[in-house]
Structure formats: structure tokens, C-alpha cells
Amino acid sequence: MPGLKEIRKRINSVKSTKQITKAMKMVAAAKFRKAQARITELKPYAEKMEMVLASLAGAVGSGHPLMEARPVKKVEIVTITGDRGLCGAFNTNVMKAATKLMKDLESQGYQVSVSSIGKKGFDLFKRRGIALRKHWSGLSGKINYAIAQEIAKNLSENFINGTYDELILVYNEFKSAVVQRVRTFQLLPMAPIKGEEKSQETVDFIYEPNQQAIFDTLVPKNIEIQVFRALLDSQAAEEGARMTAMENATKAANDMIARLTLKFNKARQESITKELMDIVGGVEALKH
């Protein structure tokens, strides 16, 4: 039976841990709201862009190097994780899905390379002895469109020069504050765009410089948006996961405090009883 002093010490230490997890939960909640707002901000842009792209695709068709479907020999997996832990199974889920995908592809005879966005992915791959083609980290909370552009540029260039024939993104898709789902998504070659069916009144546009030129700049832009969206999704999902994890930790701390307090009271009672017995025993002895 641990002494009273030890139990009191335990209680205090659990209490301060609880304070930390509670604060972290609140911080995560604030960050989560911000990340969620940014997803909403991107939406009109992405939708408009898709519309323009669709209206062009009907006229121009495919033929962009980023849409070229080559016989696939080499596949690249790009994982998006967070830079920090303490967010439940958020990072592990991505890693699990990525390693499984890697094994599957390798057993089918593909050559697989891996890149990682986020420090956790980098650490975990390193621990497993998997070499990374490229990695980006330190992006948490700093994600902006320029960063997405840079990443998209690297990924696109390596696709065009044949480093890989297919590129698959593995990341946490944001569903709601409490639900994240791992999504594997083929980023390259870009899926053919469905041309807009000219159901309504046919509008003839003037294109400057010309349709092909505009289409050719839109395709890489579309990749940028996909990357940006994945990054934002992953960030919102991460903060959501952290919120849940910290909430659970706070609850666990509360339970533990309740248990320890009970134990503390019992021990105190016991010691009082013992003392009383001693006194009573002493009095009895004096009587005789």
C-alpha cells in the first residue's frame, strides 16, 4: 500500500498532465477551425477552375504530358502526414495504408519509390529503412498555395521525365471533426476530364492566346489545386484527430484522478482507524 504522500504526489502529477492535455485540445480546436475555414475558402476557386477546365476539355481533349497514361512500371507513393504526434492514429493510419500499398505493388512486380510530406512520415520511413526520393517537412501551420505549387512542380516534373509512371497520394481525408479516413488517390497521370456537354445554349468563347495554350497551363494548375486541397484536408484532419485524442486523454486523466482520490481517502481512513485503535489499546492497558 503506497503511503499517503505518494498518492497525493500522483494525484498532483496527473492533474498537471490533465491541464496540459486540456490546453492542447483547445489549441487543436482553434487550429482546426482555421484549417476548416481554409478548405471552404479554396472551394469556389477549385470549382470555378474545374468548370473552365471542363469547358476546354471538350474542345481540346487530352494530349497534355501530365495526362499521358504510359505502361506502368514505376510507381511513386507520396504520403502526407503531420509534423507532430499526439494525434491518435492519424499518422499511423497513413503509414499503414502506404506500407500495405507498397507491398501490394511490389508483389505485382512494380518498382516503387516513396516521397513524404510531413516530418512524421519521414521519421517512420527512416525507422523502417525505406529510402525516400524526396521529403518536405516543417509545413505544419504554414501551408499556403505557394508551397503546394512547389510540391506539385516537383511531382509533375518527375512524372514527365519518367522517374515514375504513376503517382499515388496517401493522406487523411477530412470528413468531420471526429472522422478522418485514409484516402489513396492517383494524382498522376491526371484522369481524363469529362468534357462539358453543351446542353444549354452553346456559348462560343474567344480564347487568348488559344485554347490549347490555356488548356496546357490549366492542367498543371489543376495538379497544384489537388495537392493544395490534399494538404489542407490533411491539416484539418490532423487537428481534428488531435482534438479527439486530447479529449480522450483529458477524460482518462479525470478517471485516474477519481480513482486515486478514492485510494487516498481509503488510506487516510485506514491510518486514522489504526491510530484510534492504538489510543484505545493504550487506554485499556492503563485501566488494568
Add this chain to the structure above:
Amino acid sequence: MENKIRLEVVTPHGVVLSEDVDEITATGSEGEFGVLAGHANLITTLKIGSMQVRSGSKTDYLFVNTGYAEVSPDKVIVLADSAEKVEDIDIERAMEAKKRAEERLRQQENIDFARANAALQRATTRISLVSKKV
């Protein structure tokens, strides 16, 4: 007023502007162009440059990073990598960016020339926009 035209400037970081205006002048890849209500349908790429928006006697200036403009008779949608109103331009940041870009261009080694050049252009456009306004 039926002579107004709706202007929407949209970036990946949100909607910058959405209002009814009289006249828009933007920097297209083939040169500057003006749009009034009733303009023919047009899709064009935009260069780094300024955009002038007149609404009555009031004229606003915007900085627009590369993007697209989709013009229809009653609406103009500008899709830009980034865009900001003149009053939102951070002049000190632009000055610094200009210095950095110039420095990089001077070194001439190990640089992504196109990128440094674009950065320089963005910075100078921002600066000239602000000084024009003041």
C-alpha cells in the same frame, strides 16, 4: 443599373472581391484589355500585373498574380494564384522581396531564373501600384 458588370476575383485563399462595377482593365498575356458590360465571351490568361476597377467615379486598383479571366457579357471571373487590393499590399514585404530577388538574380548561379524573375516582377508591380495610389 443594367450597365454594370459583375466582377469576381477568386484565389485559392478565398474570394478577394465580388461586386458590381462599371469597367475593368486587366493585364492579359496578350496585353492589357478593358471590359465593359456586354463584352463578348472570352477566356484569357493573365500575367502578373495590375487590374483597374472603375465603379462610378471611384477607381480601385488590384494586384493580380498569374491566373485566368473568364469574361461573359454580364460577369467577369478572375482566377488568380493570388490577388490583393492596393490597400492590402504589404509594401515592406514587397520591398524586401524585391531586394531578395535582385540579389538572387545577381548571383546568377544555382538559381531558378524563372522563379526569381517572377518574384521580382511581383514585387515591382506591387510597389508601383502602391506608389501610384499614394
